[in-house]
Amino acid sequence: MGNYSAKMKRTASTSASLGNITAPAASMRRLSLYDVILGSEAAAADNSFDFVLQRCTTTGTRTSFTPHPLNPADAACVATSGDNHTVEPTYTANAIVLEVALNQRATFRWVAADRDSEIIVPATANNGIGIQTPTAGLVAITGHLHFRE
Amino acid sequence: MAQGRRAGGTAIVFGADGDVERDTCTCGHCQRIVFLHGELGQRLPPEKQPAMCLACFRMICDACHAKGHCTPFLAKVEAYEKASERAAQDGRMLEEALR
Numbered sequence: 001m002g003n004y005s006a007k008m009k010r011t012a013s014t015s016a017s018l019g020n021i022t023a024p025a026a027s028m029r030r031l032s033l034y035d036v037i038l039g040s041e042a043a044a045a046d047n048s049f050d051f052v053l054q055r056c057t058t059t060g061t062r063t064s065f066t067p068h069p070l071n072p073a074d075a076a077c078v079a080t081s082g083d084n085h086t087v088e089p090t091y092t093a094n095a096i097v098l099e100v101a102l103n104q105r106a107t108f109r110w111v112a113a114d115r116d117s118e119i120i121v122p123a124t125a126n127n128g129i130g131i132q133t134p135t136a137g138l139v140a141i142t143g144h145l146h147f148r149e
Numbered sequence: 150m151a152q153g154r155r156a157g158g159t160a161i162v163f164g165a166d167g168d169v170e171r172d173t174c175t176c177g178h179c180q181r182i183v184f185l186h187g188e189l190g191q192r193l194p195p196e197k198q199p200a201m202c203l204a205c206f207r208m209i210c211d212a213c214h215a216k217g218h219c220t221p222f223l224a225k226v227e228a229y230e231k232a233s234e235r236a237a238q239d240g241r242m243l244e245e246a247l248r
Contacts, residue, residue: 030226094212098182106164110173110182116207117157117175119182122226124233 002074019083022128032118035146039107060089177207
């Protein structure tokens with residue numbers, strides 16, 4: 001079991017999604033999200049965002065990258081990750097695990113205090129968690145997730 | 150924290166007007182993160198705190214509380230993963246296997 005980090009950035013994407021982490025199509029493992037950082041790297045301005053972390057069942061069309069192990073001795077991450085979506089993932093209706101409204105000048109961090117409080121992604125192909133701002137799709141935002149699998 | 154419940158996490162907003170720290174809990178039935186403090190970091194009154202399921206003794210969100218029955222999230226995950234495996238073996242859609 002290793003800990004991994006995934007950094008996501010939305011720049012000129014036309015999608016509402018910032019990015020997502022998903023189980024692979026084969027050889028899936030459960031993953032547990034324990035640290036979430038959300039913010040905007042755009043020039044300071046008073047825009048508002050509604051950040052939503054929601055469960056998804058497809059990866060969507062995205063720029064894929066492999067999450068990075070926090071301990072270099074750990075094995076490569078099995079889960080897949082991506083950002084800059086051109087086709088949105090299929091979000092599960094009402095399966096919202098975190099919703100937070102933020103000003104563009106603010107940064108948000110959530111950390112699970114114990115393993116019972118971590119957000120679990122089932123070991124099912126292409127299932128995962130996506131981050132989106134449904135009401136403000138064109139502002140540059142970033143997200144950083146830490147998870148274990 | 151209301152009624153002596155232990156927080157399951159912490160959320161911090163680093164804002165232009167200062168930082169606000171809020172305790173959170175993760176719903177035991179759906180894993181939604183519920184805030185135990187208001188947006189300014191103030192303590193919420195007991196009636197606005199999340200409920201506790203008296204079957205699994207986990208804090209749960211309002212939506213799960215309104216359902217009135219206990220289905221722990223891990224049980225849902227296990228059922229979902231089994232249905233997914235069955236669907237893959239039978240060549241069916243996952244939605245069919247879940248019915």
